[in-house]
Structure formats: structure tokens, C-alpha cells
Amino acid sequence: MKVFKVVTKPDHYRSLLVKNDRWYDGEKRFRLLLDGSEKRSMWKRPLQAVVDGKRLPEPDIIGLGNGDLVLHKRSLDLLGPEIEKYAELLPVSWKGGKGFLINILGLSDCMDKKATIWLRDEETGERLIVERVAFRKRRVPKGRMFRVRGEPYAVFCTDVSLDGDGFFTAVKRHRLSGIQFTEEWPL
DSSP states (O other), rough: EEEEEEEEETTSEEOOOOOOOGGGGTTBSSSEEEOOOOOGGGGSSSEEEEETTTTTTTOOOOEEEETTEEEEHHHHHHHHHHHHHTEEEEEETTTTTTEEEEEEEBBOOOOEEEEEEEEEEEOOOOOOEEEEEEEGGGOOOOSSEEEETTEEEEEEEEESSSOOHHHHHHHHHHHOEEEEEEEEEEE
């Protein structure tokens, strides 16, 4: 089994940026961080976005901001019903389009903290950020996207599914554009 980080490709495809400042705090940080918690009750109307990279091709899966994923058109039809089993699909609209932001619910407790590679403070040795996650194999969710306790803002998936097409297999089989899978584990 391999674990992949799911990343968007904003240099190759159009992406979205949040339009309205009401979604940011005073430090210009996105208020509704997709951290595994439910957001639907706070999502009263579609998030308004603007297209970045208008001259680039439109992908099947669009990146929003720092790499959150938006399904629309074909990707929504192909992946939406399966993704709704473990995530909220929150409405997003932009000039000429609309889609749904994927908010994966829950954080998986599958990080192997001892084997994970951390960027550390040179003076104190304190862990600052994760450079590469290592996983405890038996705890890794199979066939779907997931977020990890200890690295909650990255999205991962495996190349293994328990029943039929998992996320990785479906994206590859349908040749959906806009994201790439970078192998995270095993090394």
C-alpha cells in the first residue's frame, strides 16, 4: 500500500481565490479552516470566489486558496456521491461557475510520530512543521481521502480500496485533471 498527498496544480490549471473578506480574520487567515470539523452549519450561502489563472485550462478538480479541493461538473458527477460518505460538500460559486468544496470530516490517528520527518527549530530542537508524514499502516483509511491528526491541513489518500473504486483509482481511471498524487509513504 502507498499513501499519497493530494495536491493541486495552480501553475498548470485555473484555480480559485476567496473573494469576500468576511471569510478572513484580521490577520488575513481563512476563518473556516478545513480541519476535520463540521462547517455546514456556518455555511449559510455559497462562498464567493474569483478565478485565478484565467488563461490556463479549466481542471476537473479545482484548487481553492492553499490547495483545498473543489468538485464541479464532471468531477462532481463522478466522485461526489462517494465523497459525501466521509465529507461535506460546501457550495462555492464564481463568475461562470459553481462547485462544491470538499471538507473531509474527522482526523485519522494514523501518523507514526517517531518516524515522521519534522522541520525543527535549530536552537531548541522543537518540532515546527511536518516535512514528510510516516504512517502506522493498520490505521490508514483505505480507498478515500483523509486528513491526519498532527498534520490536519494536508489531504492524503491510498492506492488501495476496500470495495471497488477508491478516490485514487477513480481519479486515475476517469483521467480527472487539476490534482496530482505525490507519494508520501512508504519511502
